Amino acid sequence: MNALRRGTRLLSPLWSVGAQASATGAVTATARPEGQRRTIVNRTLLRLPEDYPEPWDYKEKSFTFTNSIFDRTMPRFTQNSKLIVIEGNIGAGKSTMAKELADQLGFYYMPEFKMDDILVDRYGNDLRNFYHLFPERFRIPDVNMFYKNPMSDLTAAMQDRIFTCRFDQYLNALAHIMNTGQGVVLERTPHTDFVFTNAMRDKNWISLPYFKHYYYVRKLAMPQLHFWPHLVIYLDTPVQKCLENIKKRGNPAEIAAVDEQYLSVIAESYKDSLNEFKKHSKILAYDWSKPGDADSIVEDIERMDFDFFEWHSGEIFEEWFLPQDEVSWGGWRMHVTNKFEARVAAFDNVKTSEVGELYINPRDQGHFIHTMKTKVLKSPYGYGYNEHLGDEKTGMGAHILGNTLPERWYEYYFKEAYYEDMASMESGLDPWALSYDPDYVHAHH
Numbered sequence: 001m002n003a004l005r006r007g008t009r010l011l012s013p014l015w016s017v018g019a020q021a022s023a024t025g026a027v028t029a030t031a032r033p034e035g036q037r038r039t040i041v042n043r044t045l046l047r048l049p050e051d052y053p054e055p056w057d058y059k060e061k062s063f064t065f066t067n068s069i070f071d072r073t074m075p076r077f078t079q080n081s082k083l084i085v086i087e088g089n090i091g092a093g094k095s096t097m098a099k100e101l102a103d104q105l106g107f108y109y110m111p112e113f114k115m116d117d118i119l120v121d122r123y124g125n126d127l128r129n130f131y132h133l134f135p136e137r138f139r140i141p142d143v144n145m146f147y148k149n150p151m152s153d154l155t156a157a158m159q160d161r162i163f164t165c166r167f168d169q170y171l172n173a174l175a176h177i178m179n180t181g182q183g184v185v186l187e188r189t190p191h192t193d194f195v196f197t198n199a200m201r202d203k204n205w206i207s208l209p210y211f212k213h214y215y216y217v218r219k220l221a222m223p224q225l226h227f228w229p230h231l232v233i234y235l236d237t238p239v240q241k242c243l244e245n246i247k248k249r250g251n252p253a254e255i256a257a258v259d260e261q262y263l264s265v266i267a268e269s270y271k272d273s274l275n276e277f278k279k280h281s282k283i284l285a286y287d288w289s290k291p292g293d294a295d296s297i298v299e300d301i302e303r304m305d306f307d308f309f310e311w312h313s314g315e316i317f318e319e320w321f322l323p324q325d326e327v328s329w330g331g332w333r334m335h336v337t338n339k340f341e342a343r344v345a346a347f348d349n350v351k352t353s354e355v356g357e358l359y360i361n362p363r364d365q366g367h368f369i370h371t372m373k374t375k376v377l378k379s380p381y382g383y384g385y386n387e388h389l390g391d392e393k394t395g396m397g398a399h400i401l402g403n404t405l406p407e408r409w410y411e412y413y414f415k416e417a418y419y420e421d422m423a424s425m426e427s428g429l430d431p432w433a434l435s436y437d438p439d440y441v442h443a444h445h
Contacts, residue, residue, distance in 0.1 A: 043106025055180035062408035063337040068330035076181030088235035091245035100294035102185035112187035115142040118415040135364035147253035156210040156357035166190040174336040195269035202265045221346035228280035235288040239263045366426030367440045373433040383416040
């Protein structure tokens with residue numbers, strides 16, 4: 001990692017800017033066989049060729065083997081087809097900087113995942129409004145619930161779900177780049193999610209068995225992401241400054257839970273994270289005691305060489321240069337867009353029998369499914385198949401490998417796709433939930 005310097009900038013050691021500039025100063029984007037371009041430029045300087053392909057609507061169509069025959073990936077790559085991630089402690093000011101940076105570069109902005117993103121379904125049902133009807137294990141906390149009771153067993157369940165959702169989000173970012181050619185600015189990644197797990201363990205908010213389980217799952221999951229960010233921007237903010245910013249936000253529960261100890265462990269853990277990143281990605285680290293501006297960061301980025309890679313000189317950008325033809329890129333594009341094989345390899349058949357916080361009572365699961373059918377969806381059918389809620393009639397042709405939703409693409413597995421994969425003795429014998437017991441939660445808890 002580059003040495004940290006006070007001020008608005010920390011410069012990269014690689015400064016050769018090899019982009020071709022036109023007479024007007026605009027950088028003309030032309031596809032090259034290896035798919036990558038030398039430097040990232042301000043969106044006002046990017047000029048796409050007249051035959052540049054239209055974005056592939058992967059959210060409606062997903063991306064299949066048949067699609068790969070007719071829709072090519074490499075012609076979409078320009079010098080701005082890059083992944084930039086913004087990292088930093090809680091209260092560092094990441095969101096403001098990430099938005100400004102994405103706007104200046106013309107990148108797609110993906111905010112940090114929050115539990116709120118999966119707790120409201122397509123019909124507008126906020127599942128938290130039904131928590132009093134759910135067995136306790138299914139009342140996964142949002143951030144405010146977590147801050148109010150961090151010692152709850154559900155803290156581990158929440159962190160487990162957050163990691164899987166960050167996993168999905170990272171694949172979504174890669175899918176966006178490969179299907180549209182547009183770069184992405186992403187807040188936080190699954191690569192750095194462990195900094196919070198470390199802090200939770202230090203505060204004794206999660207058990208040692210879950211802590212070990214988390215790192216086991218992480219070891220399985222990370223290789224499935226394959227592509228590391230091109231650039232990591234780390235906003236190094238002193239713990240005391242983070243505490244000041246948190247107090248300014250005025251959330252009493254957050255102020256009470258997020259203390260100096262918690263933030264210090266996160267800051268220390270980031271050192272390990274950056275050491276991991278530096279093997280694969282460029283890093284710009286900024287002293288964020290006094291927040292800088294996006295203009296200066298864009299200038300630093302424009303001076304960096306994102307196209308230099310030698311096979312025997314290191315691993316930075318290696319994954320982005322390994323695919324050499326359309327067949328290879330098509331395979332990876334399917335992998336990150338569909339997410340099915342990646343999720344199976346990362347999360348399926350992972351034992352949780354020794355992790356008490358993740359245990360789900362089969363009877364509780366049966367009651368949860370019955371509650372979803374009778375109180376939430378008011379239907380025996382899953383998401384996307386309810387005409388009374390506005391869904392279009394969908395036939396058997398809607399079923400897709402690894403996804404029982406009618407849509408070919410989902411944003412987060414744990415938003416809606418997980419529901420169709422759930423099963424229990426009760427739901428199997430009583431698909432219409434006629435045996436729903438409104439007193440179950442009161443009687444069993």
